[in-house]
Amino acid sequence: MSQIGLLFYLGMGGSILVSQGIIPLRPSHARPAGAVRHAVLMIASCALATPVYSFVYQRILSTLKLESLAPFLVALAYFSVVFLMKSATSLLKGAKKNGKDSASAGSSIYPSPPLVAYGCILAASAYGGSGWNLFAAGASAALGFLVASTVLEDIMDRLELEAVPAPFHGLPARFLSAGLMALAFSGLDMSLYARIG
Amino acid sequence: MNTKARVSTPVLWTSIALLAFAAVSGFVSRFAATRAEEMLVAAALPPGAVKPDGLRWEYIRVSPVLGRLVLPKATLYVLNYKLPSDYVSAVFTCESDGQLQSARVLGSTLGTPYRERLAQVLGALGRGGNRGISTLDGSIAPLIQDSEALLSEMEMQRTEARE
Amino acid sequence: MNKPNAPETDFWSHAAGLAPVLIASRDLPSGIAMAGGFLLAYASALTTALFLPRSMRGKLSFLTSCMVAVLVLTLYASLVRAIDAMLFEKLSTFLFLIPFLPPVYVAAATQGTEANRERAWEQALMALALAVFVAVFSVVRELVASGSLTLFGTSGGRSILPSMAHPAGALLTLAIGFAFARHIRSLISRKSR
Numbered sequence: 001m002s003q004i005g006l007l008f009y010l011g012m013g014g015s016i017l018v019s020q021g022i023i024p025l026r027p028s029h030a031r032p033a034g035a036v037r038h039a040v041l042m043i044a045s046c047a048l049a050t051p052v053y054s055f056v057y058q059r060i061l062s063t064l065k066l067e068s069l070a071p072f073l074v075a076l077a078y079f080s081v082v083f084l085m086k087s088a089t090s091l092l093k094g095a096k097k098n099g100k101d102s103a104s105a106g107s108s109i110y111p112s113p114p115l116v117a118y119g120c121i122l123a124a125s126a127y128g129g130s131g132w133n134l135f136a137a138g139a140s141a142a143l144g145f146l147v148a149s150t151v152l153e154d155i156m157d158r159l160e161l162e163a164v165p166a167p168f169h170g171l172p173a174r175f176l177s178a179g180l181m182a183l184a185f186s187g188l189d190m191s192l193y194a195r196i197g
Numbered sequence: 198m199n200t201k202a203r204v205s206t207p208v209l210w211t212s213i214a215l216l217a218f219a220a221v222s223g224f225v226s227r228f229a230a231t232r233a234e235e236m237l238v239a240a241a242l243p244p245g246a247v248k249p250d251g252l253r254w255e256y257i258r259v260s261p262v263l264g265r266l267v268l269p270k271a272t273l274y275v276l277n278y279k280l281p282s283d284y285v286s287a288v289f290t291c292e293s294d295g296q297l298q299s300a301r302v303l304g305s306t307l308g309t310p311y312r313e314r315l316a317q318v319l320g321a322l323g324r325g326g327n328r329g330i331s332t333l334d335g336s337i338a339p340l341i342q343d344s345e346a347l348l349s350e351m352e353m354q355r356t357e358a359r360e
Numbered sequence: 361m362n363k364p365n366a367p368e369t370d371f372w373s374h375a376a377g378l379a380p381v382l383i384a385s386r387d388l389p390s391g392i393a394m395a396g397g398f399l400l401a402y403a404s405a406l407t408t409a410l411f412l413p414r415s416m417r418g419k420l421s422f423l424t425s426c427m428v429a430v431l432v433l434t435l436y437a438s439l440v441r442a443i444d445a446m447l448f449e450k451l452s453t454f455l456f457l458i459p460f461l462p463p464v465y466v467a468a469a470t471q472g473t474e475a476n477r478e479r480a481w482e483q484a485l486m487a488l489a490l491a492v493f494v495a496v497f498s499v500v501r502e503l504v505a506s507g508s509l510t511l512f513g514t515s516g517g518r519s520i521l522p523s524m525a526h527p528a529g530a531l532l533t534l535a536i537g538f539a540f541a542r543h544i545r546s547l548i549s550r551k552s553r
Contacts, residue, residue, distance in 0.1 A: 065227045066223055067230065068222065069222060071434060075426060078460075166542075166546070167546070171538060175376070175531050175534045176532065178531050179531030179532035186523070208416065211416065226438045228438070233442065236446075282523070284450045
């Protein structure tokens with residue numbers, strides 16, 4: 001499948017994981033306004049990560065026959081970015097607040113970034129992507145996340161009024177709805193693939 | 198927290214172990230890459246063909262082109278189509294002027310109807326054989342046209358660079 | 361954070377956490393390769409997190425466990441590449457994602473306490489069950505989508521639902537699987553009553 005399609009499904013899957021508490025996310029991020037912020041962050045991060053990864057994978061790793069080390073470099077880059085962001089935040093907040101924050105620092109390295117990082121890593125692995133491609137990849141991940149966090153919630157609310165068979169209550173109904181939406185997107189993805197894939 | 202506590206012995210040893218692990222992974226990756234190149238050369242060559250000496254696999258990794266194998270009279274390009282329903286690898290044989298000679302799907306043609314139809318269309322490429330009509334042709338045609346255009350451009354660039 | 365889930369829901373939520381693995385598992389070879397990668401990454405992350413020295417708890421433990429999982433996966437990816445180069449090219453994107461998947465992440469975040477070490481077998485069992493699930497899932501998807509199993513060269517099958525090969529098919533299969541398991545469970549509990 002195209003990277004664009006994959007990112008859409010990933011954004012969608014990510015949102016389901018957030019709703020199940022598998023991906024820890026601050027409650028504010030799960031609300032529509034937070035979801036839009038998250039989507040914008042996703043596009044921006046993907047746009048940054050894709051050319052860098054593409055260059056490193058093709059020009060350095062592939063030349064040195066070290067392609068399998070790609071996830072190691074991604075992890076190094078990811079943790080460095082998280083570390084830099086945390087340092088910058090604590091610097092901005094000042095020394096007083098910094099003292100208070102350090103109590104919860106143990107858990108703060110893995111809260112909200114995973115979903116964005118998730119999208120970034122995947123968008124980045126679309127080697128040979130053009131500018132349009134990387135924008136489309138980021139945008140589709142964001143769209144998937146938005147669709148899942150807004151439309152899917154509405155569908156779930158609506159389904160509560162319907163006589164859904166007992167085994168399908170809850171998570172299966174959510175997967176089913178997400179799957180049907182994804183199926184509709186597949187058609188779009190298929191027609192786009194030949195043009196920008 | 199003081200500096201001494203930050204660079205404690207377990208942390209130092211763990212860092213060294215991780216670096217050593219990364220180095221081992223690097224060596225294993227190089228070995229795997231060499232093996233993979235041999236496999237890709239064998240897959241790209243027509244079934245039963247004898248591998249000429251000095252053949253070198255060249256990675257391109259520009260979607261959907263994975264890489265190429267330059268033969269004395271033709272160039273073999275391996276393409277990977279990441280389709281929504283399937284993943285299909287195909288070998289395209291190009292002449293030095295960029296003209297497409299033939300194409301075939303790699304591996305088994307079993308699978309979804311889309312894959313089977315793609316294999317049928319690719320098999321008829323360059324030979325002008327009758328490939329019939331299918332409802333899937335609407336999405337297959339642009340895929341092949343784009344691939345043909347991309348490959349002829351790549352092949353012309355390669356010939357120009359060599360000259 | 362949401363309230364804790366029932367063990368059954370926990371399994372399926374974790375299965376959803378493996379979305380990229382499930383999406384990539386369209387046929388048996390891919391399913392086996394992905395299941396193996398997940399199992400190795402999970403086991404290495406969990407073992408490292410549980411047995412690191414006391415002085416490395418917290419952030420450092422999480423970081424080290426993640427890095428070990430990543431490095432084990434790079435070795436595994438090389439192994440897959442050395443065995444089948446085309447399979448590697450087909451799956452590399454998804455294979456490389458495995459150490460960053462939520463279930464592996466959660467394993468890396470486990471604290472190395474005595475209580476957690478005693479309960480580790482539960483997590484290991486869950487990972488094993490998930491890996492088996494991924495392999496079975498791939499067989500179901502391949503059979504439904506193409507009516508054949510390429511690994512065994514089974515031909516002549518008839519495609520029942522080609523759209524099951526789409527990524528959306530993974531979500532649909534997951535939904536049907538969950539509902540089916542729940543139905544069987546309720547039937548068994550009704551009979552035992």
